[in-house]
Amino acid sequence: MLKQLTISNAYFFNCLFIFLSFSVVQAQEYGKIMGRILHIETLKPLKKVEVSIKNLSLSVQTDKLGVFNLENVPFGKHLLAVSHKNYDTQIFEINLQASVLDLGTIYFYQTFDKIDFEEPITEQNIFLFGTDDVFLKRASFDFSQSFFSLRGYEARHTQISLNNISLSNNFDGFPQWQSVSRLYDITRQRQTVIGLSPDNENFGSLSGTTKINTNPAYFRGGYRLSGSYSNKNYTGSIMATYHSGLLKNTLAYSFSASRQWGKEGYIAGTLYDAYSLYGAVSYKFNPKHSIVLSGFFTPSRRGKVTAITQRVYEQFGRKYNPLWGWQEGEKRNSSIQNNQSHTVILNYVYQEKNTSLTANVAYVQNNNAASKLDFINVPNPFPNYWKYLPDIADNPQINWLQLYEINLNTDNLPDAGNARYMLYNQHSNYQKLAANMIVKRTLNDKINFSAKINYNRQYSDNFARPKDLLGAEFFTDVNPFTTIDNKPTKNDALGVLQKGLKDKIKYNYSLTGSHYGAFVQLAYKTRRYSGFISGNFKRTTYLRQGKFLNEAYPENSLGKSSKPTFNNAGIKMGLKYDIDSIHQVSINGLFSTRPPLAKNTFINARENNNIVPDIKSENSTSLELNYRFNHPLLQGRLTAYATQIKNATSVNAFFAEIGSGIDYFQEVTSKINKRYLGLELGLEYQVLDNFSTSLVAALGEHVYNNNPEVGINFNTADLNEDMIHPTGFKDLGKAYIKNYKLANGPQQVFSLGGFYSNPKNWWLQGTANYFSQGYLAVSNTTRTSDFYNNPQNYGQPYKDIDFNLVKQLLKQERFNPYILCNISAGKWWQYKGLRIKLVASIHNLFDTKYISGGYEQARTANYGALVADTQNGASERNFGPKYWYGFGRTYFINLALGLNKSSKAKNYVNSF
Numbered sequence: 075m076l077k078q079l080t081i082s083n084a085y086f087f088n089c090l091f092i093f094l095s096f097s098v099v100q101a102q103e104y105g106k107i108m109g110r111i112l113h114i115e116t117l118k119p120l121k122k123v124e125v126s127i128k129n130l131s132l133s134v135q136t137d138k139l140g141v142f143n144l145e146n147v148p149f150g151k152h153l154l155a156v157s158h159k160n161y162d163t164q165i166f167e168i169n170l171q172a173s174v175l176d177l178g179t180i181y182f183y184q185t186f187d188k189i190d191f192e193e194p195i196t197e198q199n200i201f202l203f204g205t206d207d208v209f210l211k212r213a214s215f216d217f218s219q220s221f222f223s224l225r226g227y228e229a230r231h232t233q234i235s236l237n238n239i240s241l242s243n244n245f246d247g248f249p250q251w252q253s254v255s256r257l258y259d260i261t262r263q264r265q266t267v268i269g270l271s272p273d274n275e276n277f278g279s280l281s282g283t284t285k286i287n288t289n290p291a292y293f294r295g296g297y298r299l300s301g302s303y304s305n306k307n308y309t310g311s312i313m314a315t316y317h318s319g320l321l322k323n324t325l326a327y328s329f330s331a332s333r334q335w336g337k338e339g340y341i342a343g344t345l346y347d348a349y350s351l352y353g354a355v356s357y358k359f360n361p362k363h364s365i366v367l368s369g370f371f372t373p374s375r376r377g378k379v380t381a382i383t384q385r386v387y388e389q390f391g392r393k394y395n396p397l398w399g400w401q402e403g404e405k406r407n408s409s410i411q412n413n414q415s416h417t418v419i420l421n422y423v424y425q426e427k428n429t430s431l432t433a434n435v436a437y438v439q440n441n442n443a444a445s446k447l448d449f450i451n452v453p454n455p456f457p458n459y460w461k462y463l464p465d466i467a468d469n470p471q472i473n474w475l476q477l478y479e480i481n482l483n484t485d486n487l488p489d490a491g492n493a494r495y496m497l498y499n500q501h502s503n504y505q506k507l508a509a510n511m512i513v514k515r516t517l518n519d520k521i522n523f524s525a526k527i528n529y530n531r532q533y534s535d536n537f538a539r540p541k542d543l544l545g546a547e548f549f550t551d552v553n554p555f556t557t558i559d560n561k562p563t564k565n566d567a568l569g570v571l572q573k574g575l576k577d578k579i580k581y582n583y584s585l586t587g588s589h590y591g592a593f594v595q596l597a598y599k600t601r602r603y604s605g606f607i608s609g610n611f612k613r614t615t616y617l618r619q620g621k622f623l624n625e626a627y628p629e630n631s632l633g634k635s636s637k638p639t640f641n642n643a644g645i646k647m648g649l650k651y652d653i654d655s656i657h658q659v660s661i662n663g664l665f666s667t668r669p670p671l672a673k674n675t676f677i678n679a680r681e682n683n684n685i686v687p688d689i690k691s692e693n694s695t696s697l698e699l700n701y702r703f704n705h706p707l708l709q710g711r712l713t714a715y716a717t718q719i720k721n722a723t724s725v726n727a728f729f730a731e732i733g734s735g736i737d738y739f740q741e742v743t744s745k746i747n748k749r750y751l752g753l754e755l756g757l758e759y760q761v762l763d764n765f766s767t768s769l770v771a772a773l774g775e776h777v778y779n780n781n782p783e784v785g786i787n788f789n790t791a792d793l794n795e796d797m798i799h800p801t802g803f804k805d806l807g808k809a810y811i812k813n814y815k816l817a818n819g820p821q822q823v824f825s826l827g828g829f830y831s832n833p834k835n836w837w838l839q840g841t842a843n844y845f846s847q848g849y850l851a852v853s854n855t856t857r858t859s860d861f862y863n864n865p866q867n868y869g870q871p872y873k874d875i876d877f878n879l880v881k882q883l884l885k886q887e888r889f890n891p892y893i894l895c896n897i898s899a900g901k902w903w904q905y906k907g908l909r910i911k912l913v914a915s916i917h918n919l920f921d922t923k924y925i926s927g928g929y930e931q932a933r934t935a936n937y938g939a940l941v942a943d944t945q946n947g948a949s950e951r952n953f954g955p956k957y958w959y960g961f962g963r964t965y966f967i968n969l970a971l972g973l974n975k976s977s978k979a980k981n982y983v984n985s986f
Contacts, residue, residue, distance in 0.1 A: 826841065
């Protein structure tokens with residue numbers, strides 16, 4: 075019986091265990107976890123991000139809207155992993171206690187070692203970063219080597235901001251990108267607004283806006299060390315960066331330092347030596363208030379190059395640089411660019427449910443010095459001087475020793491000790507104070523409002539100073555191009571004539587530019603439609619103050635100029651329609667006016683206060699049509715654009731032999747109209763899971779749309795000479811350049827590319843790029859009626875002019891088309907928290923020879939001189955066009971090590 079009871083008990087307990095187990099299983103409940111993943115900086119949805127539950131075989135990927143739904147998740151506590159190869163994996167502790175757990179928005183950090191090319195970012199391609207647009211990505215990496223310009227616009231038509239502060243120089247309009255260009259690790263977080271698309275922080279510009287945010291709270295904590303080797307602009311570089319990450323949801327800080335160096339780049343004699351230091355701290359007082367303080371210091375020194383004629387190119391090739399010569403076994407470049415930039419930016423952010431306010435203030439100090447080799451009453455020291463061209467092969471570089479010998483040979487000379495040759499620096503040191511306030515408010519679920527007020531004041535000191543007297547004792551500060559009573563005029567009539575290394579020479583003046591303005595925008599969005607309208611106002615004032623009394627301009631060189639003031643406004647609007655989840659069309663339009671640049675407002679700012687007569691603001695009208703599609707296998711954009719710029723002004727200075735005479739001129743071209751028409755196409759097709767192809771095309775027609783007015787200005791100091799005109803100004807009438815092409819890089823580009831990504835963590839990319847319709851910049855003066863006058867006969871017209879020959883001589887040169895192939899590859903490894911990445915690229919794989927740009931010399935700006943210069947063919951011209959020849963085969967290699975800090979951070983939904 076005991077045996078029977080034992081068996082019965084065992085049976086009972088087995089049945090009880092099975093029943094209880096079944097009951098537990100039956101009682102287990104399941105739910106769904108949902109959410110949306112956005113890029114923390116751009117706020118764009120991220121697709122194909124994997125969302126999984128640790129220790130469970132449950133995973134799902136986000137769709138193109140960044141949305142995920144993870145179903146059949148057991149109730150209870152879990153670890154939710156969010157991962158993507160280009161982003162930092164984030165782990166969240168969750169507790170599922172209901173049928174649906176909505177995590178809301180999860181902001182994803184870019185990985186500390188994201189897949190990129192790590193190559194130097196230039197002024198040509200920075201505007202195109204920070205976007206997933208295939209056209210702009212291709213333009214940034216593959217087109218910039220050919221000086222391709224987006225839609226043909228000049229760089230000043232693109233706006234770049236760093237932490238809500240514009241990087242543009244108030245005087246020349248160009249973004250001062252070099253001040254942060256070497257801080258790759260810090261400037262990764264970029265957002266690009268393409269073309270005329272709306273931007274809730276800026277009115278924008280013709281080709282768009284690039285916004286960089288270096289807030290340390292946006293970077294995942296970790297260390298990074300990288301090094302590069304190249305044969306382009308520099309040889310080696312090293313960079314170290316540390317991000318703390320957001321500590322206890324309040325404090326974050328970042329540091330970065332880099333150096334780039336090289337005795338010589340691809341072009342001979344181009345030394346490079348640059349440092350960059352950066353630091354920033356952000357603090358979040360509470361969910362509504364936070365501040366960010368950032369600063370950087372970026373000194374650099376680099377040797378410059380110059381364009382060369384075809385005659386010189388055929389003798390020495392594309393690496394030739396006439397600006398250097400041997401000195402004591404070292405290559406010494408006569409033209410060295412020194413730059414030191416100091417920047418401090420403070421940002422305050424207020425954020426609540428439907429309103430945000432950002433106040434930003436910055437101080438920038440930029441010291442720039444460009445050296446130049448000067449000579450007076452001695453032979454020209456440059457080997458490519460036109461009189462030396464027949465024998466240039468014997469003396470291809472500057473003879474520094476000879477320059478010293480001439481300066482030191484003081485026997486029986488009345489001006490013994492004077493520097494006949496001298497290196498001097500052209501200084502342009504400016505300080506800028508910028509401040510703005512941006513307000514954004516969600517009025518309801520359909521309407522958003524944003525507004526901005528800003529103030530910007532830039533003051534610059536401009537002067538020259540001796541850098542090296544080359545063995546001499548002093549420099550006699552006179553201008554050999556102007557004379558009074560057969561004596562050269564004094565540049566500083568109230569100062570000493572003989573000057574040393576610490577003295578200012580040649581010119582000395584300051585420029586002040588003050589700008590203030592406002593911007594407002596309303597944006598409307600429904601399920602299918604969205605639109606916006608925005609407007610801006612800007613007031614600009616310039617002031618020149620001369621600090622030298624120039625003997626050639628005694629009445630208007632010293633003291634303050636008048637204050638040219640310009641009031642400008644603009645309006646921009648657009649409408650977008652989502653046809654379905656794949657197809658989208660939009661139209662955007664703009665009309666705006668903008669002030670002329672300071673450099674185009676003053677005729678000869680170095681010497682006098684003269685302002686371009688009747689100068690006015692230029693105006694722009696632009697329209698673009700966009701068609702975008704986003705299929706899982708095929709994505710792309712097709713854009714048609716039409717832009718017209720009217721009433722532009724440009725000022726250029728050069729020595730020329732025009733029909734009215736021979737002198738050093740300031741050429742003022744006014745009432746310039748330009749027209750830009752074209753198409754942009756970017757397609758990317760996912761052939762396989764790990765292989766994609768792309769097609770990119772830019773078809774443009776960018777031309778002068780009228781015949782602008784040209785006038786020349788010159789000095790009239792010597793009343794006894796045969797002057798071109800007694801007032802110092804002569805109206806040359808119209809320059810007949812209508813329908814001539816704008817020389818802003820190739821106007822037609824086609825590109826094919828392929829990208830392969832291997833599951834074993836390596837990738838390979840190749841592109842073939844076809845460039846055509848690039849044109850030489852033409853001389854306006856050469857195309858005026860003054861071209862037909864003989865300067866050797868008091869400006870009387872030439873006789874027996876061959877107008878068929880004239881047509882041939884004045885025809886604009888079109889560069890030959892060419893193909894450039896580029897390849898790049900990368901491999902990355904990961905061991906626990908350590909990541910290693912190796913990237914290599916080769917540009918111009920087949921060493922193609924091509925011309926990327928150039929300009930006509932105005933030296934032969936009359937019929938007789940141009941005929942004489944061209945009679946023996948292009949290869950024998952003394953004053954032929956000067957060309958920029960593209961780099962041959964170049965390479966770049968980068969090795970980076972990254973170590974992420976361990977993080978217990980939760981969801982960063984409220985990160986500012």
